[in-house]
Amino acid sequence: MNGIDSYISYLSKDKDTIFMEYGMYNPKLYKEPLRNNRFKQMTIDGIEAIFETSSNNYGGFASIYIPKIDSTDGFYMFNKNGNIQEVLNIYKTIKLNHSQRKSPLKINLQEFSDIKSPPGIVLYENNCLSCHSEYRYEIGPSLDPKFIQSKGKFWLKNYLYSKKKTLEYNIECSQIQKKDSVTANELLKYLFQPL
Structure with a gap:
């Protein structure tokens, strides 16, 4: 779907939906107080990104946020209530900048930090x-x-x-x-x- 200042799409399975938004005015800018989630900053094909998940290991919110895919546009992909590991397995496959990477990203939940x-x-x-x-x-x-x-x-x-x-x-x-x-x-x- 084409939004006012961005492109929006989604994937649905069972009772969960993964939303994606790409554009200049990305909704993820941390203007609201941080929730008690877990975070991990990683480099994906030369670009810095943030993974964020619920503190609950058994299901809930998981997202990937890339503030700058290029000089003006960012990307935000998130779900609301699915299996966190299953959603992260999808996020592991993201490739940027014509990546030739053959293996998925390595995301270890034990390396995530909290809001402190x-x-x-x-x-x-x-x-x-x-x-x-x-x-x-x-x-x-x-x-x-x-x-x-x-x-x-x-x-x-x-x-x-x-x-x-x-x-x-x-x-x-x-x-x-x-x-x-x-x-x-x-x-x-x-x-x-x-x-």
Whole structure:
């Protein structure tokens, strides 16, 4: 189906449906509070993605979210109440960028984290995008690719670990603790991925 700003499709089996949405205005941006789900950031054929599942192992929600398939469009695929492992087995087959990969992705539920230590993309969208935009100056500078590339990975990593506050609004910017270096590295991998 063709939506206003995106393409929408779905697959149904028994009592579950998998919905897919591709386009510029993807509904998954973490503007709402995070639910108590489990997360895993993975690279799929060179592109960073987030897998998210219910905390309940016996059935429920599972999704894959790829914020940037290219420079403007994202992809979100989710179900509502099926067998999580069965749905993840479908997601394992996703290939991007004319991939020649012959085997499915390896997704281990034991490696998923909870909302106490979210992956880089989740932290970025839930915290950074409330004050920054990828397109224009808001409370803080725009986090567009040109700005990010001009600063470089070393500067941005130090910035993530530093304590900072905007002078104009007296708002404290998110600070990543050095013990959470995995999250910082995932965030940098996402921000510096070639598109």
